[in-house]
Structures are given as C-alpha cells and as structure tokens.
Amino acid sequence: MKPPNFDYIRAESVAEAHAALAEYGGEARVIAGGQTLVPMLSMRLARPKVLIDIMHLAELKDIAAKGDALRIGAGVRQAEALASRDVAEKAPLLAAALPWVGHAQTRNRGTLCGSVAHADPSAEIPLVLLALGGSVALSSHRKRRSVSAADFFTGMMSTARADDEMIEAIVLPAKRPDTSTAFQEFGRRHGDFAIVACAAVVSPDGITFAVGGVADKPERRDFPALDGSPLDDAIDAFAWELDAREDLHATAPYRRELVRRMGRATIEEARRCLA
Amino acid sequence: MSTPAMWCGQSVERVEDAALLTGRGRFIDDLGVKPGTLHAAILRSPHAHARVKAIRADPARQAPGVAAVLTGEDVTKLCASLVVGVKAPIECWPIATDRVRYVGEPVAVVVAASRYVAEDAVDLIEVDYEALPAVVDPLAALDTAQPVLHEGLRGNLASERSFCYGDPEGTFAHAAHRVSVTIRYPRNSCTPMETYGVVAEYDVGEDAYDVLANFMGPFSLHAVMARALKVPGGRFRLRTPPDSGGSFGVKQGVFPYIVLMGVASRATGRPVKWVEDRLEHLAASVSATNRVTVLDAAVDADGRVRALAWDQVEDVGAHIRAPEPATLYRMHGNLTGAYDIRHVSVRNRVVLTNKAPTGLNRGFGGPQVYYALERLMQRIAIELGLDPVEVIRRNLIPSGAFPYKTATGATLDSGDYAKAFENALADGGFAALREKQKEARAQGRVYGIGLTAAVEPSVSNMGYITTVLTPEERRKAGPKNGAQATATVALDPLGGVSVHVASVPQGQGHRTVLAQIVADALGLKPADIRVITEMDTARDAWSIASGNYSSRFAAATGGAAHLAAGKIKAKLARIAGAQLNVAANEVEFADGKARARGNPDNAVAFSRLAAASHWSPGLVPVENQALRETVFWTPPELTPPSANDEINSSLCHAFIFDFCGVEIDRTTCAVRIDKYVTMHDCGRILHPGMVAGQITGGFAHALGAALYEEYAYGPDGSFLTGTFADYLVPTAMEVPNPVILHLETPSPFTPLGTKGVGEGNCMSTPVCIANAVADALGVAEINLPLSPAKIAAHLHGAERTPRKPQAKPVAGKGRTLHGSGQAQAAAPPQAVWAMLLDPKTLAAIIPGCHGVERLSDTHFRAEVTLGVGPVTGRYKADIVLSDLTAPKAVTLTGVVTGALGNGGGTGRITLAATDDGGTTLAYEYDAEVGGKVAAIGGRLLDGAARIVIRQFFAALARHTGGKKPGYLARLFGRGA
Amino acid sequence: MPRLSAERRHRVRFTLNGSAVEAEAEPRMLLTDFLRHELGMTGTHVGCEHGVCGACTIEINGVPARACLTLAVQADGATIRTVEALAPEPGRLSILQEAFRRHHALQCGFCTAGILMSLDNYLRQRPNPTEENLRVFLGGHLCRCTGYVPILAAAMDAAKRLREVPANA
Ligand SMILES: Cc1cc2nc3c(=O)[nH]c(=O)nc-3n(C[C@@H](O)[C@H](O)[C@H](O)COP(=O)(O)OP(=O)(O)OC[C@H]3O[C@@H](n4cnc5c(N)ncnc54)[C@H](O)[C@@H]3O)c2cc1C
C-alpha cells in the first residue's frame, strides 16, 4: 500500500496552480487535505503524474461573509469551518453537518472544497451545498466561472469541473431569517460515510429537502409547505424517484425507507426551529 | 511501599507500559534490520477461482531495484507443501501454483530494495487467468456438481465424521418435544491493529533459516514450517519481537508467509522483510470459520433438554491450513455447553470453498457452537411457552457435580453454575431490566432481552484435533495429547531473578503477571523480577503447545512459572537453612530475605543467597545449586481421545452467564445495547485489571461480530470488505461499558487455580445480543451481523408501493450490478448498427480506448483506460456479440481485466428508429465486478459502473452526431 | 515554484518535537514511513494506511492528524509532535500517560500512540470533557484490545487531574 511515483508541485500562487493544471490537465490532481486522495494513491486507485498542493496559498484560506453569501476558500479545512462563527451564524446547516464528516482528526486536514471536488455520493458537504442552493467557484488559466451545485454534481465522483480547472471556493447563500434548517444522518458507525443523510430548509412557504447517500449524487426536491400525509406522499414519491443504490451496507428499499422516515423527521426538526 | 501479603490478586501497574506509552515499544517493524535487507511485496489473485495460465514477470524482474520475482513455480522448487491436518490427498502451498482459489491468494513475490519499489514491480507483472466458476456457499460446496477446488478430492468435502454419545436416537424417539434451529454463522476476524511482519534470513553455509516474525504460536506449527522449508527443526530458528500489536489468534496465520519469505531469502541470498499491509490482511490473512449448523434438541415438557443432535458444516476456505479443522473440534468436549445433557449425536463435515483460509481467532469455535446452542435454548423457551430464564436454570449442571464429565468427554474442572447464574440475575438487576422492557414495550418501543450461559474452555489439549481422525487412524498415528507449558527461572551473579517463558504475549501483560507470581513465590517485589517473553526457538525452552492461544497463559504458563520458582525456592531454602542453621522447611522468604520462621532476625539477604551458587559452588551441594530451573508442565487430565471418541478437549472451564437489554430504533433499525451484564467464573484472579481488560476487549470483539463485522463475499467469490471502511470495527461510539460480575471457583487442575478468561465474551456475547434482538423483533431465525438493513426487513415490513409506475428497475440482486438507460443518436438505426460492429468506430467510442482488435466479426479485443473521478486503470476487454438481429438488437458479452480488478457482464442493446430519422438506443445490463475495486471500493462500484456504461452510449450517440455528448464524454478516458 | 520530481529524493525539513530535523524523501513517501524509517521515530504506528484506524495520529501544526494520509513533502516546514514528545523527561510520564497506565488503558499498545496524541491535544483544548464528548472524539481511533472502557476512564481521570495542576506544571 504505497503510492506510485508522481511529481509534486507546491503552488505558490493561484496562477501557478492554474499553469500546472493547464500543462497536465487530467494527469494532474490537486491535493488539498489529502484525506481522500492519499488513500487512493496508497491503494494505487489513482495514478496522477503530478500533484499540485494548494494548501500554501494564503488567498484560498478565507471564510468570507459578504452580504448574503458565505464564501469558503479551497484552503479552508473542515475543522476551521466548524469553529467559525460566520459558518455557525450564516450557514447553520453546514455547521450541523460538519461534525458528521469523518472524525475530528480527519477534519483537521480535510477541506470543504476537496469534498466537493471529490463528489462522493454520501458526502455531507456536497449535500449541504445542494440543499442551500450554493455554487462552486471554478477557475483556470482560461477563465473563472461559477456553477450552481445543482449543475456541478453530475454523478458518482463526477462533476462539471474541467480537467484544467480548480475549485477556488464554494459559495453558500446566507441563511434568511425566515428559514430554518436541519440535518440528520445515519451511518453504520459514527464517522462513516452516510447510508442516508437528509438536509431540510423550511420557510413559511416551502420546503427544500435534499438527500445524500442514496443515489449517485445528492438529490434535492422543493415542496410547497405540505404537512401530514400529503408531505409523506411527496417524500415517498421523491424516494421512489431516487435511483437508490444497493451495497454491502444497505439495500435500496432500506435506503428509501430511511429517506421517508428520516426525511420526515428532518423536516419536522427544521420546522420546530422555525416555530 | 509496604509489601502486601500477595502480589497476585493485585492490579499492579504493568511493567510493559512505560515503554509502550512513550513510543519506545519494540514491535517487529520498529526493529532495525541488517544492512542489505530486501523488502517483499506480494501480487495477489483478483479471482476467487482461476487457472493461472501464464505469468509474465520479466519487465518486473528487470525493473531497477528488483532482486527477484518468485512465482509458484520458483517457490515449489525450494520448499514442500505445508502439512494438511486431515487424511486427504490435498496440498497446501504458501503461494498459488497452477490455480488460485481465493481472492488475495499470493501469486508472485517481488523482492526489491524498498517496499515502494517492490509494489511498483508488482504492477508490472502480467498474469493470464482463466476464470473458473467459484463456490462460495458451504452447503452448495457439498453438492458434487459444483466446481471442485482440489482435484485430489472428488468434491469439496474434506472430512466427515459422525459421533454418538449415550443414546441420542432413543432419547429423541421418546422426547416430548423436538426443537430445532438452523444457523449460518458468518466469517469475521479479530483483525489486530498490527499486521503480520516477517524478516527471514537463509544461511546457505549451514542450510539454516533464521526468522523473526510476530508469530504467536502454537509452536506445533514450527514443525510444519521446518518441514515445508525442508530443514530439521534445529535449522529453523524462529524468534519473536519483544512487542506484538495484538493477535487474538490471528497471528498464528503468519506462518505460511514465514515459509514464503524464507524461500525468498534463500532465492536472493539476502535477508527479506515483509510487513503485511491492511488490505492484504483483510483479504488474505486468516478468518474465523463460517459454519452452517442444524441443531436439534429432545426436550421434556418442562424444558429439560435430554439430547442434542448436532450437524455442523464447517467452511475452512480454500485450503485446510494447519491447524484446521481445529476450529470445529476445539469445542468437541463442550458441545453440551453449561448444561447437563447426556445424549449427543454429532455429524461434522469440513468443506472447502473459494474463500480465504481460516485459522485461529479469539473464541475459536466457541462463537459458532454457542450461537447454535443458545439460540436453541431461547427457541425451546418460546416453543414450550416457558420463561427463557427458567429453561437455562433447569438445565444447568447442578452445583456440587464437579468435576463433571460431559457426554462428549470433557471434564469440567470446577464451578458453581447455579450460584453464578442466580448471583448474576440478582446483582445484575435482571428483574429491573424486565420491568424496563415492559415499560418500553408499553410505549411502543422495540426492546428485547437476551440470555446466554456458556462454558469457556481454556488450555487446549494438543490432542483434540486428532478427534477428526477415526480411532483406527489415531491408533496408527500414535497418541497425541497434553499441553506442555514451560517456564525458566534463573538467578544471576548479583542475585537478580529473571524469568523466561514461551508464552509469546501480544499485549496481555504476561511480563507483569509473571513478575507477580515469581515475586510471591520468592518473597520479592515484582520490580525485582525481570521477565523476558520474546522467544527464540534456538535458545528457549519450548514445546509444541507453546504460544499464546486457548487462553492458556494464566493457567498453564503462569502455573509453570510458579512451579519453576518453587523449585528454585526449595533449593535456596536448603542453602539458607545451612547458613541460618535451621531446617530447610523452617526457612521463609519475605521482604527480600530468607529468614528463619519465627525468628526474623536470623536472615540472609535474598540476593546474597541467590548469588551463592555462582560464586561459591563449593559451599553448596551439587544437587542444591540454585542457578536456573526450567519446568515443563503438562496436565495429566489432558489425555488423547478415547476409543469411543470422548475427548477432554481443554483443561479448564470457566463459566459465563450474560444477559442484556437492547433497543432497536424504529427508523434506522440500529441496535442499541441498553444494558449488558456479564458474569464470569474464571477461577482465581491474578490481576483484576487485566481480567477486566480481557473481558471488555473480548466484549468489544463480540459486539463487532454481532452487529458490524463480516468478511463478506459476493456470489462469485469476490471479496467485498477489503478496507476498514467496509470491514466495520466498532469504535468507542459503538461499544458500551458492560457490567462485569465475578465468582471465583479455583480450578483444581492448575497450579494457581486459574482458568482462561480472554475468549469467553467472544463466545457468549454474539448470541446474547442476537437473542435479545430476536426477542425484540419476535423472529425465530436471525443471523449475524445484525445490520440495520437486515433488521429493517423485519421492522420496516413491506415497502410502500410506488404511486407511479417506476421509470427504472432498481431492485438489487446482491453484488450483481445492473441498470438500464437510453441514448439518442442522430443517425438512423442502420448507421448506428454499422458503427457498433466496426472496430474503428468502437475504438473511438469505447471510453478510454487505446485500440480495438477484431478477432472475428463478432469477437473484439480492446485495451481501455476506465475511470471514475480520480480512479483510473488500464484494462483489457474481450467482447463478444451475439443474438444479432440487424439492425434492431444485439447482445454484448464482455470480460474486462486489469490491475484494479475484473468484471464481466452482458448487455442487450436495442435500436429503434425515431420520427426525426434518428435512433433511440436502449440498453440493459447485468455485470459483476471483482478484484481490487470490489474489495476496496464496493460502496461506489454500482454508480461507477453505471457511469462508464452511460458514457459508452453517450459517446456512441455523439459519434453519430447526437445532440448532447454531455459531461460524460469529457470525463473519462484519456484517449476518447 | 518548488517542483519535486518523482525520481529523486528531496530534502524535507520540519520541526519535530521541538528540534529541527531533515532527511530526504521521494515525493510519494508517506509521512509515516518518513518518521519511522528515515528519522527513526518508531513510536508512531501504522495500522491501516487508509486513515481509519488512527494509530498513526500525530500533531501537525498544533492539531491531531493522520500521518498516513500526509506525504512527507507536504510536511516540509511544519511543526510536528509525536508520542516521543509527551513524557516530560526520561523516566517520567505525563499525567495522561500515567492515567493510561493506572487504568490499564492499553494492552498491546499498538493503538496507544495515536490515541495519546489525540487526547493530549483534546484535553488542552477542552479541559472539561464529558464522557460523551470523549467517545465522539475517540471515534476516530480503533483499539482492538481494550474495548475502550479503560481508555475512557483514563481520559476522564487525566482530565480531572490536569484541571487540578497549575497550567505549566
Ligand atoms: C476515516 C475517514 C472518514 C471519512 N469520513 C467522511 C465522511 O463521513 N463524509 C465525508 O464527506 N467525507 C469523509 N471522509 C473524506 C473527507 O475527510 C475528505 O476530507 C474529503 O472528502 C476531501 O477533502 P480533502 O481536502 O482531504 O481532499 P483531497 O483528498 O486532497 O482531494 C480529494 C479530491 O478532490 C480533488 N480536489 C481537492 N481540492 C480541490 C480543488 N480545490 N480543486 C480541484 N480539485 C480538488 C483532489 O484532486 C482529489 O481528487 C473521510 C475520510 C477518512 C480518512
């Protein structure tokens, strides 16, 4: 279990990172916290020619609350976000989800943008980004662009990021006073990837409900402000629309049932906070 | 510090800890190696069953830094097969020869300058496999129509024996009730935190091997290894490092690798080091056996069990690796558990399947046996409408019946089961737990209670395994029995005391306890005693039973040390008697002195006395010289199996009674242990802290086995739990604190009255939790691990039916991946059809294709780079087209092989013309994926396969001028 | 831009347990191997090399992290503490280490270094942990020997004693 050979570039500016990505494209991988990439290297699942370390770029280390958006740079580690007042106040859904991302020891190095770039279907951070209607700030030597979370996640570990692009930041809309959020998750053990994770954003006139761990990518639906059995039916219909995965740890029917039950509970939890 | 009356019985601080807490442990990988030592990496089989047709290793051999690449052909020239423990014409090599029989089986060993370089070279080796059908299920393996693993055998049944004790048939015929359970005990392993490690060196001048390995015994395997290496025992020196990072039986399984690395050293003329990595460990170290058991009981109307009928099918995996089938026979004397049952029939079958070979694992046969027996006891209560507590109570071996001879031949040394049981119920708060359950149920919560009584055998009889042979075969082979334990106590010229044992501790604090025992014997403090436990077969006293298994330390090794210290003491007493002018039996040892009893001033310092035989042997009669005493101790009670197949399989028998309350979450179906009480009578307790540690540690293993852990295999034999992300070891979040209770009934058969304690909860806890879950759910059949998805099948009930018909079929079929989809092409069906059959077009549209070779009109071969996200690998694809209905439909059958794994699948593609002159391509596929990706990326496989397949069709559509190539085309494959 | 080619070994420097150290590594060398085999600091153990077991946990720039998920070259310039730094002086144990010994919170000791590094840091940040806090935090470590019960007891005891001693004792 030792990584294959690769070159290592410690970028000293974003431009340098762009230049290296332009030069190597798909043969290069950005390394951020390394909490996902390094085991993949050690297992020789990934064999990039070049690693581009972006963790020394001061300009990516910011959590910036500007107006009604919260921008979290690619250099921000999960533990830093968890400790941030801005995150707690402007994105309580993210603050609620972060403790579920691995363990304290992995959050001390893992980044939020790394998780978004990796796009594991069970990962919490992509789910939160989607539930909140956030976006991903991409950049390359060619251009900068912003892609909404809904368009960014395209499938299992697959995203709209081009080979020569890096994620500079994720941007979350700040919580509106008339909304409330909740997050619930179930995994086999604490710290494991979710079997099902649910995120809900409720306001007096509607519900946004998103689930991770079920399909190839996080999925989201917006419902009107339903209640009682119409709400159950809406969640049920959503559960069926999800292309639920089967794996060693859970069957598809079990995943769907968790969506129904935990989903309902998550929405209610968010509602209780709204009241 | 004032000296307590006895050090034994105190939770003294461990002598081991200072080094371990400060990072100064000496584990195998912490020790330096000789300059020039090479490092090994192993290429392992991605297939559960395949013929090895060719191995192309030249590029690997020529890579810089590589000293050698050894294949089965090379290895078999330098060693012999490992001895197999049943009378069957089969061999067991440490590396695949012509066939691979399980995922992870070694296929080649690379020896290179570093582990990194060795792994690079492993990647360069190409192996042609001809995949064979695999047999995974043990019952299916019995079917002679199934693939056969070892051609020396007709089928996969390697051993079958039937036994009859008392009159089971007559008893069943007259029984008021017959109650039966069928259980499938899964595979799991205790996965020590430190993996295997071996440093082997061959001395060509002496034709001798010197091996350092974190092997744990039993040293009967020393003989197996020496024979495999084709040297006499004296030329196979096996040493162990001072520290070992846990074993729980598992490090017995390093022995084939000791042989393999010995051969690698011989082939290269250099020392060779190999440290197993976690992926290797999970796939191919050693597993406990999985077992299918049908157990029937003949029961009186009041719940008294009169007879048992056992039918056990033991799955030992792909090879019968020594000492298997010991797992099946370890409990043979104890098949009646804690109960007084006089009539027993047993049918034991050992089968081979395409899974990793099995071996020692904490509990060793106990979990499998008690799962059946204690599930049965619960079923008896339910089927007869009795209280499960009462059923246990009525069947326990009565107080005062000890030593008690079981129907199958064990002598249960001591105990008071009824008292321990009643104490546990009272002190553990059983009545309150029942109340709690009542309340919980009244509130609609899902709450269950489970109970288990068990006898925990320890100090194995080295002869029990011969019960697998018929009495005739045994007569021919000669009797095997006993449990030789050894200990040496030595005095140095400064009067210091040292102890050497062959117990090979793996974290159990042997050094501390031995210091306590010897300090007590000699009137010293534990700090005065230096204990050496690293072992060297060339210098230490040892025998075949040496090692760290069957919970033999406290009872056997501790006892031997006590006896050795006693011998030294007797001699010292005589020397002291002469000096103090009293009779030897008037000398007592205390406070670091030998003194005349009743006259403490008439004394001599211990160190002075102890040094006497070094400095002044002339003053000491020869027979009294106290320098070094070695004791070999084997209990006379451990006799060979009788002509009637009665076997006293173990010397000591601890008693355990557990009960627990569990609650199941209605939403997640997760099991929460609300309360767990475990009562142990393990004889005399030498170190309460360590006994508690053995119990909490064993409990955590058992909890893992009950709820989380399984070495899972797909129906094709692919291994599915290849990382610690899928093999779920419980953490502090999952393991509650059990309530531990004790009763102490010393064993009359061991020098210190001690019995084993380390394995008990691995035997009792899995079934106790299962009984509670079964009680909560009200189900009769329940198998481990009790995953939430499994429980959901009971608790969630049938799924709501979809309100709208489903767009996509999503039902799963285990590990088979399947799916379907559609793509739109701009070209008409005829054109699309032509493209599908044209190698050039295929080359352009197959994701990551490096070229397509056409072998016939309907047979293609391609080289592709496939990947999802960062995971990419190069594969060879072999594609056959069939059922062609031009231009409407075709079936595509493909096999893909590469470093990351292998896959096979079938897809049906249908083409339909659309109104605007284009084509709708619809596809449906079934695929199976095995090898590395299945083992380590199982969670993501489904989606990954889907992506690759979708991409193929998207590319096809794009190639025909389809509108939306989409993101997929860009993401995959460098060439596409 | 510093660009380290795969084929060669490169100088890696960092502060280890208060002293400047340096040695050479290929870009691909894991920090665990670098610490253990290049620098001879074998107290940090390797149990899985994929981030789950926690045996390799060390302190990197003041926070506990997995050494096996870090490349040696990534650690260039960092400040690192390992288990070898915990004891106040040879022959003495830290309060946490003593609590481990008293409670028999280790058996084989293979997982111990990682757990100590995590807890040492945690108890400095949060002197008043609840048992539940500690369980969650210890969730990032696997121990196969102890069943965690004595580890939790040792951690709670150490927290209590650490609160009782003056900060710089
Ligand atoms: C034991 C363990 C448990 C875990 N449990 C969870 C869990 O429950 N939930 C969860 O979500 N995650 C979990 N993770 C993974 C999480 O810790 C990772 O931090 C996260 O997925 C990736 O972040 P990273 O910064 O470490 O990224 P890296 O590992 O550095 O990179 C991951 C991938 O993203 C790419 N990448 C990273 N940053 C960028 C960027 N800025 N631009 C472009 N590409 C980029 C890399 O090239 C790589 O392909 C776990 C990990 C471990 C070891």
Ligand code: FES
């Ligand atoms: S070795 Fe690093 S977490 Fe297991």
Ligand code: FES
């Ligand atoms: S003490 Fe052995 S793994 Fe923790």
